[in-house]
Amino acid sequence: xxxxxxxxxxxxxxxxxxxxxxxxxxxxxxxxxxxxxxxxxxxxxxxxxxxxxxxxxxxxxxxxxxxxxxxxxxxxxxxxxxxxxxxxxxxxxxxxxxxxxxxxxxxxxxxxxxxxxxxxxxxxxxxxxxxxxxxxxxxxxxxxxxxxxxxxxxxxxxxxxxxxxxxxxxxxxxxxxxxxxxxxxxxxxxxxxxxxxxxxxxxxxxxxxxxxxxxxxxxxxxxxxxxxxxxxxxxxxxxxxxxxxxxxxxxxxxxxxxxxxxxxxxxxxxxxxxxxxxxxxxxxxxxxxxxxxxxxxxxxxxxxxxxxxxxxxxxxxxxxxxxxxxxxxxxxxxxxxxxxxxxxxxxxxxxxxxxxxxxxxxxxxxxxxxxxxxxxxxxxxxxxxxxxxxxxxxxxxxxxxxxxxxxxxxxxxxxxxxxxxxxxxxxxxxxxxxxxxxxxxxxx
Amino acid sequence: xxxxxxxxxxxxxxxxxxxxxxxxxxxxxxxxxxxxxxxxxxxxxxxxxxxxxxxxxxxxxxxxxxxxxxxxxxxxxxxxxxxxxxxxxxxxxxxxxxxxxxxxxxxxxxxxxxxxxxxxxxxxxxxxxxxxxxxxxxxxxxxxxxxxxxxxxxxxxxxxxxxxxxxxxxxxxxxxxxxxxxxxxxxxxxxxxxxxxxxxxxxxxxxxxxxxxxxxxxxxxxxxxxxxxxxxxxxxxxxxxxxxxxxxxxxxxxxxxxxxxxxxxxxxxxxxxxxxxxxxxxxxxxxxxxxxxxxxxxxxxxxxxxxxxxxxxxxxxxxxxxxxxxxxxxxxxxxxxxxxxxxxxxxxxxxxxxxxxxxxxxxxxxxxxxxxxxxxxxxxxxxxxxxxxxxxxxxxxxxxxxxxxxxxxxxxxxxxxxxxxxxxxxxxxxxxxxxxxxxxxxxxxxxxxxxxxxxxxxxxxxxxxxxxxxxxxxxxxxxxxxxxx
Numbered sequence: 025x026x027x028x029x030x031x032x033x034x035x036x037x038x039x040x041x042x043x044x045x046x047x048x049x050x051x052x053x054x055x056x057x058x059x060x061x062x063x064x065x066x067x068x069x070x071x072x073x074x075x076x077x078x079x080x081x082x083x084x085x086x087x088x089x090x091x092x093x094x095x096x097x098x099x100x101x102x103x104x105x106x107x108x109x110x111x112x113x114x115x116x117x118x119x120x121x122x123x124x125x126x127x128x129x130x131x132x133x134x135x136x137x138x139x140x141x142x143x144x145x146x147x148x149x150x151x152x153x154x155x156x157x158x159x160x161x162x163x164x165x166x167x168x169x170x171x172x173x174x175x176x177x178x179x180x181x182x183x184x185x186x187x188x189x190x191x192x193x194x195x196x197x198x199x200x201x202x203x204x205x206x207x208x209x210x211x212x213x214x215x216x217x218x219x220x221x222x223x224x225x226x227x228x229x230x231x232x233x234x235x236x237x238x239x240x241x242x243x244x245x246x247x248x249x250x251x252x253x254x255x256x257x258x259x260x261x262x263x264x265x266x267x268x269x270x271x272x273x274x275x276x277x278x279x280x281x282x283x284x285x286x287x288x289x290x291x292x293x294x295x296x297x298x299x300x301x302x303x304x305x306x307x308x309x310x311x312x313x314x315x316x317x318x319x320x321x322x323x324x325x326x327x328x329x330x331x332x333x334x335x336x337x338x339x340x341x342x343x344x345x346x347x348x349x350x351x352x353x354x355x356x357x358x359x360x361x362x363x364x365x366x367x368x369x370x371x372x373x374x375x376x377x378x379x380x381x382x383x384x385x386x387x388x389x390x391x392x393x394x395x396x397x398x399x400x401x402x403x404x405x406x407x408x409x410x411x412x413x414x415x416x417x418x419x420x421x422x423x424x425x426x427x428x429x430x431x432x433x434x435x436x437x438x439x440x441x442x443x444x445x446x447x448x449x450x451x452x453x454x455x456x457x458x459x460x461x462x463x464x465x466x467x468x
Numbered sequence: 469x470x471x472x473x474x475x476x477x478x479x480x481x482x483x484x485x486x487x488x489x490x491x492x493x494x495x496x497x498x499x500x501x502x503x504x505x506x507x508x509x510x511x512x513x514x515x516x517x518x519x520x521x522x523x524x525x526x527x528x529x530x531x532x533x534x535x536x537x538x539x540x541x542x543x544x545x546x547x548x549x550x551x552x553x554x555x556x557x558x559x560x561x562x563x564x565x566x567x568x569x570x571x572x573x574x575x576x577x578x579x580x581x582x583x584x585x586x587x588x589x590x591x592x593x594x595x596x597x598x599x600x601x602x603x604x605x606x607x608x609x610x611x612x613x614x615x616x617x618x619x620x621x622x623x624x625x626x627x628x629x630x631x632x633x634x635x636x637x638x639x640x641x642x643x644x645x646x647x648x649x650x651x652x653x654x655x656x657x658x659x660x661x662x663x664x665x666x667x668x669x670x671x672x673x674x675x676x677x678x679x680x681x682x683x684x685x686x687x688x689x690x691x692x693x694x695x696x697x698x699x700x701x702x703x704x705x706x707x708x709x710x711x712x713x714x715x716x717x718x719x720x721x722x723x724x725x726x727x728x729x730x731x732x733x734x735x736x737x738x739x740x741x742x743x744x745x746x747x748x749x750x751x752x753x754x755x756x757x758x759x760x761x762x763x764x765x766x767x768x769x770x771x772x773x774x775x776x777x778x779x780x781x782x783x784x785x786x787x788x789x790x791x792x793x794x795x796x797x798x799x800x801x802x803x804x805x806x807x808x809x810x811x812x813x814x815x816x817x818x819x820x821x822x823x824x825x826x827x828x829x830x831x832x833x834x835x836x837x838x839x840x841x842x843x844x845x846x847x848x849x850x851x852x853x854x855x856x857x858x859x860x861x862x863x864x865x866x867x868x869x870x871x872x873x874x875x876x877x878x879x880x881x882x883x884x885x886x887x888x889x890x891x892x893x894x895x896x897x898x899x900x901x902x903x904x905x906x907x908x909x910x911x912x913x914x915x916x917x918x919x920x921x922x923x924x925x926x927x928x929x930x931x932x933x934x935x936x937x938x939x940x941x942x943x944x945x946x947x948x949x950x951x952x953x
Binding site: 061062063065067068070071072073074075076077078079080092093094095096097098099100101102119122123124126127128129150153157164166167168170196197198200203204206208275276277281282285381382383384385386387388389390392394395396398415417419421444445446447449467468 | 505506507508509510511512513514515516518520527528529530531532533534535536539543546547549550553554557558559560587588591608609645647650651652653654730731732734735736738739824825826828861862863864865866867870872874892894896897898924927928929930931947951952
């Protein structure tokens, strides 16, 4: 029996057990998040730490009318899980006495059962590691490889059952030239291709040669700048930190308050939550099915928001299947007219910014943000790369970056799979163009 | 209670150079009231173990929640397979790391006692503080939280090591957001990201000042709403402990982590402006700067007896009188530096965030030692400056050098006196020079114990608990700025 059948059947059996042990008037939701991941950390082209993490987390929510309480546990994958789940159910029933009525509880009452399973096509991770070490020989490659199956499940007392499983690899890495000068790359997929990683690392070696030139230091001030999709990805991630959350908008904590109040980005800016084009499961932890696409910004104007079930109940509006955090897990931004191959020429003289780093708000209601240049960023003159940049801090407003200073968006967009693994391997992604700015404010 | 697990571990066919098991059990519960509406109670239980194998110079681990004999045996085999697969292909010959076989117990404050976790009484407190936030219609959002955490850990080694540790922590939090005319200002108790996190029992609630905080915090949010922006320009800066904790964390803690200096973090969290040759001779700050790794302050969030590689924890000066002495490096990092002929010392800070992540170098309790000036004396010594309190924004470069931080709350200081409130106070600088501008250090009376549950680092990623205690401090000639005009 394959791994995914084991986990899926185990989960469905637990859901049936909970169903059979419910008292009159009780309901439940189960949310399962699991993976068997090999994580291999590299430094100096060699292995720093290698190991496997097999984990399955199950969140059990017991509901009685508008009262509910949840408990997250770790499953062992063995028969004892059934006893554990029963014990948790008893415990939750006892603790429910202390729970207050929750006016914001909203359950998915329409049954929408789904299954999506991508069979594991990966070779043993040891083989992938061998390929990487061979390709990196002689180079200072540092990064993280994650490989193996990731799965999600949902079940409730209405009989809904959802399962989503993929087996993928994600290798997020940098090739260092010297000091803090590096070329950053990454890739992910369902099938491993040793030739592709050899080609990628070879290409990075060639790019790294540009970094060996004497670095150029900039004075604070305004500069023309081209941001690659990866650099824009950092800005989009910050924007996604509550920016499109309906709850944050209603409670005036969103960075896009002014957009909500009528301000606008450039008409060339359109953004969406594009779950159909992403890697995330189609269902979320309360069992709501996500629409294929939620427009967020259309031609510069706020066009939508991410509404979790709780927010929907609180403000009496429809939910669009957002998670409790109300962030986009499959964020996309439409491209423009500039061919990516012409980006340097269009930039002329200014900054080529391949990555940004450690962004945060310097004035959230005003959508002013700060952050650092990172990795292979260059000073460009007349469309030619002249020298690598020493790191600089920018501090500028989203209304300038996506508005008054936006000169062009690249025609091509790039798909970026999130290599994050806080708690579990991320299934988030972004699809973004490059961005040409007339002026970006550097401060330190 | 751990006896069956210990027996199962001892029964493994551990035909390897070194093997350890690290069990983590955590139980947590979150109580919350938002806008005077009780939020659903959320509880979490963790239970799992990581087996680590070092064999013929290779290193491998396997984390599993299946703690049966067969589950541990399978994890052992996987860890051993990774050790074998990486032998001769690793950045370091792990057989050269002198991992020890410690025996002992450590129990943090209140960890062994019963906790009187009366949800009704506690929810009444949260509700009462929530209600107190309703000062004005311009308060548009507010919330009060109380989290509790109980942790038990077991560390076993194939050489007979057996360490049991337990910890209890409480995390109270409160914040209020005021809004008018397109501007929004949030004020909090100790930070919007749980700055008041401490080990201990219910006494932490009072230590944090949660009782009575609702009205004060909401009132301060309203004051911010009508306050002018923080003035810009170079001036003196008085940082209170709830901002000092962030300043210590980002521009001393992370740069001194030895695994970063050795390059492990370069693809993710970054490198460090500190290099191996600086220890013992680099002037990190002014002579007033004394920084310690101090697990002996047991109510701090990251106090413990042994780290996750079994190294005993003891107070160590990292920076003394401004001079850099030691890195934040555990046994393996110290051995890696030793391979390069450097004996840097280090501390017991090899830590993992949970059972499913491998230990890496982490700051733990990282503190600034108190000086001798009262808060009044600190203010009196400033002719032209700003007081900043409670971090709200943090950003620092790859090398942990160029930084920009912002706070919730500011007060102008003129001619040695505190003046009006200012909003959006921020400042920027460079770590390598900022600490040398330290002009005055507050006494114990200005000291506070803060921390964060959310320090991110590592590949795979880990969020870990960190403690920072600090007095108020004054820095000279800092670039200060306010919000968008």
